[in-house]
Amino acid sequence: MVDFNPDGIGISNGNLFGFPITEKSADIIVIPVPWDVTASYRKGASQGPKAILEASIQLDFYHPKLENAHKTKVFMTPISDEWLQVNEKLSIESTEYMQHLESGSGDYSEFSNFLAEVDHAHKALTSNLKERCEKLLQENKIIAVLGGEHSTPLGLIQALNNQHKNFGILQIDAHADLRNSYENFNQSHASIMFNVLKTCPNVSKLVQVGIRDISQGEIDFIQSSKNRIKTFFDWDLKNEQFHGQNWAIQVNKIISELPEKVYVSFDIDGLIPSLCPNTGTPVPGGFTLEEVNFLLFNIVEAGKKIIGFDLNEVSPGASTDIDANIGARALWNLICLTEKSRRMYEV
């Protein structure tokens, strides 16, 4: 830490923000998962971790909600070349497969080997991540997953499920991600929360915020969840705001739905599309980053404990670095939030 000058020029040392932290000395470990095989509309999220890492050294590290924010001990593990290669190979076939589906042909039997291969790779990715996380949790690390598409954090959430008896998930997203499968992929980006609820019985509550693109089947699923899922639709939040209700009051309602321990799952497409123009499936509506930060820091100030998080669907564009720049700032805020919570609970 002695060598790090928070007022100096960002140093590209391979770690996030150029912080001089090792995996061993870190309190918070970020695991990048460069994966976007099931991205259905537009690919690119597999390049998110690299682009965010590069953008991260440009930031300034004063944070109004966290004293000495630059002393946060955060480390990002290397981006796996092996998984990047698997992703690339499967993505080529995946693009052909999706073109086939979009041509209207209901017969996809010629792709059955491909679908089995994706399923196999996804299971390996999830169990590999879960094992790594279980080991790090035993060392008292707080873990974050940096996607990739939204299917990526399943292994982390499953590891937390084995460690905590009761916790909630706060999901910031344009989509509910509650399909039991999508385009015949069992572990699609559109199924992450379905798979979480199915495999993690200790997730007592899923609180979704900003949802504005959803199928009838997902609505039915929420209604039959016996209050395990609470969804704050974007149209309801906006409608209340048009009638004069302010965000602070709405934030209190959101927080009141959460149990003591909270995992945050932040899909960047929860933001307004101009803040994430190259994300896989942008939808009009959504939040500014300040609104999300206000929500997140109020959760910690209300005494909830942050036990982990993911940031996903950040996809760098060819002609602009806005996605990576905002993605890096979203990640910095999530890290500061988690650090603030960690310090509050430190004994």
Ligand SMILES: [Mn+2]
């Ligand atoms: Mn999502």
